[in-house]
Amino acid sequence: MGRKLVIDPVTRIEGHGKVTLHLDDNNNVVDARLHVVEFRGFEKFVQGHPYWEAPMLLQRICGICFVSHHLCGAKALDDIIGVGLGSGVAMLPAPEKIRRLGHYGQQLQSHVTAYFYLIVPEMLFGMDAPPEQRNILGLIEADPELIKRVVALRKWGQEVIKTVLGKRMHGISSVPGGVNKNISAAERDRLLYGEDGLLSMDEVIEYAQEGLKIFYDFHEKNRKQVDGFADVPALNMSLVDDKGNVDYYHGAIRIVDNDKNIVEEFDYHDYLSHFSEATEPWSYMKFPFLKALGREAGALRVGPLARVNVTGSYTTPLAQEALEKLHNYTGGKANNMTLHTNWARAIEILHSAELIKELLDDPDLQKESLVLPADGKSWTGEGVGVVEAPRGTLLHHYRAGREGNITFANLVVATTQNNTVMNRSIRSVAEEYLGGKTEITEGMMNAIEVGIRAYDPCLSCATHAVGQMGLVVSLLDASGKVIDEAYR
Amino acid sequence: MTIQISIDGKQITTTAGKTLVDVAAENGIYIPTLCYVKNKTCLGTCRVCSVKVSGNVMSACTVAVSDGMKVEVDEPEVSDMRKALVECLFTEGNHNCPSCEKSGRCELQAVGYEVGMVVSRFPYRFPVRERNHTSGKIWLERDRCILCLRCVEFIHDAESGKKIFSLSKRGAKARIEIDTELVESMSAGQVKVAANLCPVGCIIEKGHGFNEPIGQRKYEKKSIRERAVAKNNNE
Numbered sequence: 100m101g102r103k104l105v106i107d108p109v110t111r112i113e114g115h116g117k118v119t120l121h122l123d124d125n126n127n128v129v130d131a132r133l134h135v136v137e138f139r140g141f142e143k144f145v146q147g148h149p150y151w152e153a154p155m156l157l158q159r160i161c162g163i164c165f166v167s168h169h170l171c172g173a174k175a176l177d178d179i180i181g182v183g184l185g186s187g188v189a190m191l192p193a194p195e196k197i198r199r200l201g202h203y204g205q206q207l208q209s210h211v212t213a214y215f216y217l218i219v220p221e222m223l224f225g226m227d228a229p230p231e232q233r234n235i236l237g238l239i240e241a242d243p244e245l246i247k248r249v250v251a252l253r254k255w256g257q258e259v260i261k262t263v264l265g266k267r268m269h270g271i272s273s274v275p276g277g278v279n280k281n282i283s284a285a286e287r288d289r290l291l292y293g294e295d296g297l298l299s300m301d302e303v304i305e306y307a308q309e310g311l312k313i314f315y316d317f318h319e320k321n322r323k324q325v326d327g328f329a330d331v332p333a334l335n336m337s338l339v340d341d342k343g344n345v346d347y348y349h350g351a352i353r354i355v356d357n358d359k360n361i362v363e364e365f366d367y368h369d370y371l372s373h374f375s376e377a378t379e380p381w382s383y384m385k386f387p388f389l390k391a392l393g394r395e396a397g398a399l400r401v402g403p404l405a406r407v408n409v410t411g412s413y414t415t416p417l418a419q420e421a422l423e424k425l426h427n428y429t430g431g432k433a434n435n436m437t438l439h440t441n442w443a444r445a446i447e448i449l450h451s452a453e454l455i456k457e458l459l460d461d462p463d464l465q466k467e468s469l470v471l472p473a474d475g476k477s478w479t480g481e482g483v484g485v486v487e488a489p490r491g492t493l494l495h496h497y498r499a500g501r502e503g504n505i506t507f508a509n510l511v512v513a514t515t516q517n518n519t520v521m522n523r524s525i526r527s528v529a530e531e532y533l534g535g536k537t538e539i540t541e542g543m544m545n546a547i548e549v550g551i552r553a554y555d556p557c558l559s560c561a562t563h564a565v566g567q568m569g570l571v572v573s574l575l576d577a578s579g580k581v582i583d584e585a586y587r
Numbered sequence: 588m589t590i591q592i593s594i595d596g597k598q599i600t601t602t603a604g605k606t607l608v609d610v611a612a613e614n615g616i617y618i619p620t621l622c623y624v625k626n627k628t629c630l631g632t633c634r635v636c637s638v639k640v641s642g643n644v645m646s647a648c649t650v651a652v653s654d655g656m657k658v659e660v661d662e663p664e665v666s667d668m669r670k671a672l673v674e675c676l677f678t679e680g681n682h683n684c685p686s687c688e689k690s691g692r693c694e695l696q697a698v699g700y701e702v703g704m705v706v707s708r709f710p711y712r713f714p715v716r717e718r719n720h721t722s723g724k725i726w727l728e729r730d731r732c733i734l735c736l737r738c739v740e741f742i743h744d745a746e747s748g749k750k751i752f753s754l755s756k757r758g759a760k761a762r763i764e765i766d767t768e769l770v771e772s773m774s775a776g777q778v779k780v781a782a783n784l785c786p787v788g789c790i791i792e793k794g795h796g797f798n799e800p801i802g803q804r805k806y807e808k809k810s811i812r813e814r815a816v817a818k819n820n821n822e
Binding site (some may be wrong): 265266271275276 | 645683684686687688718720721726728730791793795797798799800802803810
């Protein structure tokens with residue numbers, strides 16, 4: 100008699116989801132699924148609203164990567180009024196750099212949240228550690244100095260966001276064609292040199308390097324487990340600049356295969372020609388794929404691991420050094436090791452910090468020319484915005500009527516792009532850790548969650564509820580009858 | 588004629604016939620208002636300025652002061668009544684401050700803060716209200732309308748003097764209409780005046796918004812209370 104294991108809800112992620120594992124009579128895994136069990140509906144209820152309010156409404160979809168949603172929406176609005184890249188118009192230097200500054204600040208704080216608060220507990224204590232230890236409170240007890248630095252690092256990222264957008268969360272910076280304020284010299288100096296209770300730029304870079312070292316130490320001690328954990332194939336996608344290197348704010352969409360050969364590269368405005376989406380009755384999350392390759396072969400990975408697989412290099416020295424080490428590890432091939440996503444994430448924290456430093460040294464931030472005005476004739480009524488959000492390639496596509504009302508909205512969020520590869524990871528971990536086992540331990544179930552957390556999924560694209568989510572594991576027979584349950 | 592009144596026990600010497608809400612403001616006492624515009628005809632539509640006058644609840648924007656009048660503003664029952672009225676205005680419409688471009692400049696939002704509203708004690712009605720975005724200059728977002736009638740009474744066509752906005756239907760179905768021909772002849776300045784006169788984000792300039800950074804918006808620079816009681820409060 101086969102049985103079904105359920106993890107509901109999955110913990111320490113953003114949003115609400117559950118995992119079901121179907122085992123046959125010999126306890127071999129026959130199916131593994133990540134279900135997204137909530138529905139939002141932003142694409143529908145933004146319709147009818149004035150187009151210039153859309154980025155403010157849609158950034159509320161997420162409490163972590165709201166800047167990405169804000170910027171995606173802003174880029175789409177640039178297109179709609181005819182001063183965007185869709186019309187071949189480049190943004191003025193100052194507003195683009197100010198947008199980038201907010202974006203990098205968010206990437207830093209988002210990655211710090213995911214990496215230190217949600218992922219590092221297993222790296223320090225192990226997947227089998229007691230649940231009451233492997234969390235942020237356990238970290239505070241084990242290494243209070245580390246957590247003080249982590250809190251300070253995250254705070255600094257939040258202050259970058261606040262400087263640009265006016266608030267640490269859900270602020271407003273971008274308007275169609277530009278931004279609504281520049282960065283004063285005093286604001287710049289506060290971030291560069293710090294103040295009482297706020298790190299300096301150099302300290303941020305130092306702390307980011309320490310974060311990377313945590314991964315190196317963990318990897319050194321657990322090389323076999325880390326490298327063998329959910330080594331699953333997928334194509335890798337990222338925005339790239341004209342040199343083929345990752346650009347978190349803008350570029351062409353590039354997709355590479357396991358040998359890092361370019362499978363496709365295209366202007367993101369043409370995304371509908373390249374992507375399709377499959378649906379399943381058991382999840383509210385769709386399964387995007389490349390049309391040309393079909394659902395299985397065309398499944399994509401996005402996010403930190405995909406980006407380091409796509410990019411040739413970085414422009415900043417410390418991150419470049421770390422990137423080379425990661426690249427050399429797989430000898431020129433794409434890296435498919437799911438837990439190496441955390442390695443890539445730690446590198447991106449450092450990369451973001453270095454990029455911010457470059458921007459803060461740029462006098463364009465103090466310029467007064469902040470908006471590219473549009474005349475009524477340039478109106479196109481349609482726009483697509485894409486950025487590399489912390490979790491991967493994020494896309495907003497709007498259409499607006501000539502009267503200014505939004506008539507269509509399509510959001511393709513990074514976690515959606517990762518849906519198939521996350522399910523592959525779950526299946527891989529389930530087969531390795533649970534397959535053939537008669538007794539299911541708490542640590543085995545946690546391994547499944549570790550695989551999911553590596554992607555830092557934002558299932559609702561909303562604030563996560565760390566500390567409030569219990570775990571229920573139900574054992575059901577083939578007829579669906581519950582034969583055993585465990586709670587934590 | 589010089590008279591004496593008291594507001595919350597404070598003895599005030601003023602002139603008979605002046606509007607109570609103005610007398611209070613001149614003496615540093617804030618009474619929340621939404622439909623009231625200083626030096627304009629009293630509308631008395633929102634009742635948010637309700638106070639007790641000699642024990643009776645009255646709207647301070649429609650009361651002319653008289654000698655010996657005893658006014659209570661900071662009194663528990665009437666304070667809660669004002670708060671309840673503000674809550675009603677939020678629950679009767681569809682107010683989405685986070686994405687509304689009037690946020691930070693919105694009088695309803697500012698008054699909500701002043702009366703200490705955190706949540707509403709009343710259930711939200713989620714009314715279905717049709718937007719009017721046919722004009723090339725003004726977007727009428729009826730979801731946010733509180734039917735104060737400021738626009739109806741105070742916005743007129745520069746040439747003909749005709750009303751540009753009007754009220755149609757009655758009760759819960761009442762709504763503001765816009766004369767789509769007259770609105771096209773409005774100057775950019777007049778559109779701005781109309782948008783600023785609207786105490787909420789119902790009348791908004793098309794294609795504009797969010798130009799003022801957070802922290803520099805009207806009621807972030809100076810609260811609605813401070814503006815009301817300031818000596819020169821014509822802003």
